[in-house]
Amino acid sequence: MQVALVGLGVMGKNLALNMIEKGITLVAYDKNPHAGEELLSCAKSQGMADRLHIVSDLGDMVRRLEAPRSILLLVPAGELVDAVCNELVEAGVQCNDMIVDCGNSNYKDGINRKLKYQNKFEFATMGISGGAEGARHGPAMMASGSEGGWERIEPWFEKAAASYNGESCFARVGQSASGHFVKMVHNGIEYALMQLIAEVYQLLRIGTGRSPKEVADIFNEWSEGQLNSYLLSISSHILSLENNKQEPLVDLIDNKVGAKGTGLWTAQNALELGIAVPSLVAAVQARHLTNVCDTTAAQEMTYATKATSKVDIELDELKDAFTLASLLAYRQGLALIKGASRTHQWKVDLSKTLQTWRAGCIIRADYLDSVAQGVEFIDTLEKESNALRKVAGQAVMSGLAFPVLASTQTYLATLTTPSNGHLVQAQRDYFGEHGIKTHSGEICHLTDLVEIDAKVR
């Protein structure tokens, strides 16, 4: 089997080595010739160079491949994807050749590109997660679409992807560009889980006065049980690191956090679709908030005015609260995927989606089994619900900021306690005559309500 790969950055290079190792003959190209040379020398040192051909331009790539061709793009999302597609058309790709965009592209671009290139070649999309290590040894692959070309390369992706209990973490999750939507939501959940771990760390560090090393030990202990996850274990490792003077490395890092955009897209899409994902939105805004002020100055001010108070938190309760908050981040993400799938008629299979997240990706976690059991799990988690309520309350009382913890408690409370939407409905009708809906489903105005109620009774 022969596949081509364009873009030999960190992800491209590692995926290339992974695929060659699985037995694929790879034709690879990068506009920077050094990237090709580096890949070749890595492949040589691992005894796999005979299945690798580095080409110096896309024309050569197209000529070398037997038709129908399969070409993977691992180039930065945006205009570059179109630039490469157009160059490949000029170089001679044909209708039944397939080009798979494997970057962190916006799914809306994927939909447009499918239309734009429909008579030129088969355009398909696949989100890949797992960073360099995942790409090299087995990433999660969230593909989509029903292009004929998939049949040729799917068995190879199934081998190159991570596997969980013998099942591959490659799947075509749904129609059209839904793979990129699923990868986008994966990143939205990733933002929420990262921020949640950071908040639990802060609660333990500032709220209870523990050192980063002590927090690392707690995270490590949690990781040994059901709570084991990639993000928790790397956080434990990071917090255990020290410099030569035995000072925590984490204290040497500035507080401002950047972002490439997928978390923001998740929040934007959720708002547009009217699907509530407060924990995911809060995580994006938490990053924005780190950039609005000089955080060092803000921190000094906080300490100077003694605005924070210590908290008295039971570790078991904190663990329960963290467990539930983590599960709720996935629940919100899955609800968003389900809603988008219904709107766009993508037929996304949520169990296949979860299958791709079981190993290889950044949000992999042992407790995904509970998420796979369905959306009604909250009812069975009374102890955890009470813990989340208590911990969120104590966190707020400390005076520190816990955007994801607080938003997740709000989300849970909204699902499990009486709503106050009736008064907002009445307010809208009061000043704007927007109409109100009664319990029996009737649409009327506030002024008619007394009469209607009398009739119903």
Ligand code: 6PG
């Ligand atoms: C993955 C990661 C990967 C990347 C994010 C980072 O699944 O392998 O999510 O895609 O690390 O794009 O996103 P930010 O730079 O926005 O944090």
